[in-house]
Amino acid sequence: MNSKRAIAQLLQHLAGVGVTHVPHVEFPKPVKPATKPAPAEKKAALNPGGTERAMKSGRQSPAKSNLASESRRPSSGLRSVKELQVTSADRPDPSREVQALVEQKFSGPTHKADALCSLAGIVANCRRCDELATTRKQTVFGVGDPNARIMFIGEAPGADEDRQGEPFVGEAGQLLNKIVTACKLKREDIYICNVLRCRPPGNRNPQPQEAANCREFLDAQISIVQPEYIICWGAVAAQNLLNETRAVGKLRRQFFTYNNAKVMCTYHPSYLLRNPSAKKEVWEDMKFFMLELGVELA
Ligand code: URA
Numbered sequence: 001m002n003s004k005r006a007i008a009q010l011l012q013h014l015a016g017v018g019v020t021h022v023p024h025v026e027f028p029k030p031v032k033p034a035t036k037p038a039p040a041e042k043k044a045a046l047n048p049g050g051t052e053r054a055m056k057s058g059r060q061s062p063a064k065s066n067l068a069s070e071s072r073r074p075s076s077g078l079r080s081v082k083e084l085q086v087t088s089a090d091r092p093d094p095s096r097e098v099q100a101l102v103e104q105k106f107s108g109p110t111h112k113a114d115a116l117c118s119l120a121g122i123v124a125n126c127r128r129c130d131e132l133a134t135t136r137k138q139t140v141f142g143v144g145d146p147n148a149r150i151m152f153i154g155e156a157p158g159a160d161e162d163r164q165g166e167p168f169v170g171e172a173g174q175l176l177n178k179i180v181t182a183c184k185l186k187r188e189d190i191y192i193c194n195v196l197r198c199r200p201p202g203n204r205n206p207q208p209q210e211a212a213n214c215r216e217f218l219d220a221q222i223s224i225v226q227p228e229y230i231i232c233w234g235a236v237a238a239q240n241l242l243n244e245t246r247a248v249g250k251l252r253r254q255f256f257t258y259n260n261a262k263v264m265c266t267y268h269p270s271y272l273l274r275n276p277s278a279k280k281e282v283w284e285d286m287k288f289f290m291l292e293l294g295v296e297l298a
Contacts, residue, residue: 091216095216140198143193145188149229156200156236158170168269175273236268
């Protein structure tokens with residue numbers, strides 16, 4: 001007897017004895033053999049040239065990934081710089097809940113706000129990065145207009161953001177606000193989020209695997225908001241989003257494309273706090289950006 005017929009007979013029998021509903025059973029996915037990260041991979045920072053955050057803290061991360069065993073990439077000794085970038089193979093299996101959210105056709109700002117709210121709920125329970133989930137006070141999801149034309153992407157929450165649950169509320173955030181005002185924009189009209197939704201302890205660099213773990217949420221936020229423009233603040237955001245190895249200095253003053261958005265990269269406000277002379281470059285970048293929006297700044 002073929003299996004379809006056997007199942008049909010079984011269901012008929014169950015119905016005969018009064019069973020009309022059977023529970024939905026999730027079949028576990030086949031387990032792939034765990035692979036340990038190669039030594040070169042362990043060393044890899046998001047910015048192979050050294051991030052602004054590393055310069056700030058003067059520390060390099062121990063680069064220990066709790067999800068290394070989930071990586072489906074074989075460990076095969078030394079890898080080239082290009083290979084050290086986070087690729088889709090580093091990402092955990094997509095969450096069905098998140099996929100269902102982003103596959104919707106959004107009918108307007110309220111629908112987008114609802115989707116972001118549901119996504120924030122999923123993120124709040126995320127434990128993909130063991131260390132971050134253990135040390136965070138809360139997740140820092142994103143803030144702003146769910147229907148924004150412009151999205152800002154930063155690096156990761158710091159201590160103030162971790163405490164308040166909102167991105168860019170500390171010193172760097174205050175400077176960002178000044179830049180926004182100087183551009184004749186309003187913070188609340190922009191959607192602001194980060195590469196990571198949890199604070200790395202001691203403000204260390206995000207590790208590549210942490211960025212890979214959080215990428216599904218960043219991509220979901222982009223898919224829901226559907227911004228026309230994205231500004232990547234700093235090397236971590238720029239290199240992660242665009243899968244780039246070049247320094248911000250080489251990526252600024254031009255537009256890239258990510259999904260349907262035009263992407264501009266500039267220096268991180270934290271970098272400007274330590275290097276005020278770079279403010280003029282950011283101002284040039286913002287003038288370039290605003291001109292694209294049809295606004296000429298003096
Ligand atoms: N720096 C970031 O990159 N993001 C924040 O939210 C705060 C500081």
